[in-house]
Amino acid sequence: MRSAAKSWISALLKGRWLRCGSGQRSRVVTIRPQRSHKVALETRALSKRYGGRAVVDEVSICVEPGEVVGLLGPNGAGKTTTFHSIVGFAAPDGGRILLNDADITGLPMYRRAQMGIGYLPQETSIFRKLSVADNIRAVLEAQGLNKARISARQRQLLTELDLLERADQRADTLSGGETRRVEIARALACEPHYMLLDEPFAGIDPRTVEDIQNIIAELRNRGLGVLITDHNVRETLEIAARAYILVDGKILTAGTAEELIANEQVRRIYLGERFS
Numbered sequence: 657m658r659s660a661a662k663s664w665i666s667a668l669l670k671g672r673w674l675r676c677g678s679g680q681r682s683r684v685v686t687i688r689p690q691r692s693h694k695v696a697l698e699t700r701a702l703s704k705r706y707g708g709r710a711v712v713d714e715v716s717i718c719v720e721p722g723e724v725v726g727l728l729g730p731n732g733a734g735k736t737t738t739f740h741s742i743v744g745f746a747a748p749d750g751g752r753i754l755l756n757d758a759d760i761t762g763l764p765m766y767r768r769a770q771m772g773i774g775y776l777p778q779e780t781s782i783f784r785k786l787s788v789a790d791n792i793r794a795v796l797e798a799q800g801l802n803k804a805r806i807s808a809r810q811r812q813l814l815t816e817l818d819l820l821e822r823a824d825q826r827a828d829t830l831s832g833g834e835t836r837r838v839e840i841a842r843a844l845a846c847e848p849h850y851m852l853l854d855e856p857f858a859g860i861d862p863r864t865v866e867d868i869q870n871i872i873a874e875l876r877n878r879g880l881g882v883l884i885t886d887h888n889v890r891e892t893l894e895i896a897a898r899a900y901i902l903v904d905g906k907i908l909t910a911g912t913a914e915e916l917i918a919n920e921q922v923r924r925i926y927l928g929e930r931f932s
Contacts, residue, residue: 774848
């Protein structure tokens with residue numbers, strides 16, 4: 657089965673340009689909501705079954721621009737499946753996915769990327785034999801930009817993600833934290849409005865975790881909506897304004913870090929009594 661990472665990078669490389677019947681290229685326009693519409697990325701009663709088992713069971717979550725939201729829960733709770741449904745890797749069996757009140761439930765992955773959804777998969781998605789700079793350029797070239805704009809945007813992303821000194825280095829020689837930064841840079845190359853980060857703190861040292869937290873905070877400050885799932889609960893709650901707790905495919909509860917830590921049911925089922 658094709659991985660979510662490979663499917664997502666393929667979606668990015670489709671670019672923002674689509675072939676028309678005449679052979680000309682047509683710019684895809686991002687759907688913007690009217691003022692009366694809600695500006696958010698939402699799932700409403702999202703459901704997904706595998707082998708008769710409800711892996712995701714009527715999950716409703718919402719991420720607004722300029723906020724970081726956590727989706728937390730034990731192993732097998734349905735977190736990654738929820739992410740896969742939102743980005744288009746897995747078709748839900750029920751419910752809807754809304755982007756700024758537009759129903760995107762039936763759209764393919766590349767259209768969701770074009771409309772402003774960015775994704776950092778759990779498994780690595782970089783081109784290991786390419787340099788750091790070429791990894792970023794590959795996505796930028798798919799966007800239909802001219803050479804000057806590609807070079808300028810590439811340098812901007814390398815600078816912002818502290819990768820300028822690694823620009824010519826092959827991706828397969830990078831540390832775990834450097835690899836994460838390249839993946840984030842590539843996701844940002846499409847200028848998303850919302851970012852889904854699946855295990856962004858996995859496999860990196862504590863110092864690098866702090867660096868990634870700072871990057872996520874900067875994305876929030878720029879007005880991006882960020883949805884995170886990660887087994888590093890403490891690190892996620894440190895930067896999330898609020899979080900949903902997912903257990904056995906269902907939303908158990910939601911709240912701020914303080915509210916979740918004080919919740920006896922959350923402590924008993926997920927956090928543990930010693931968590932503070």
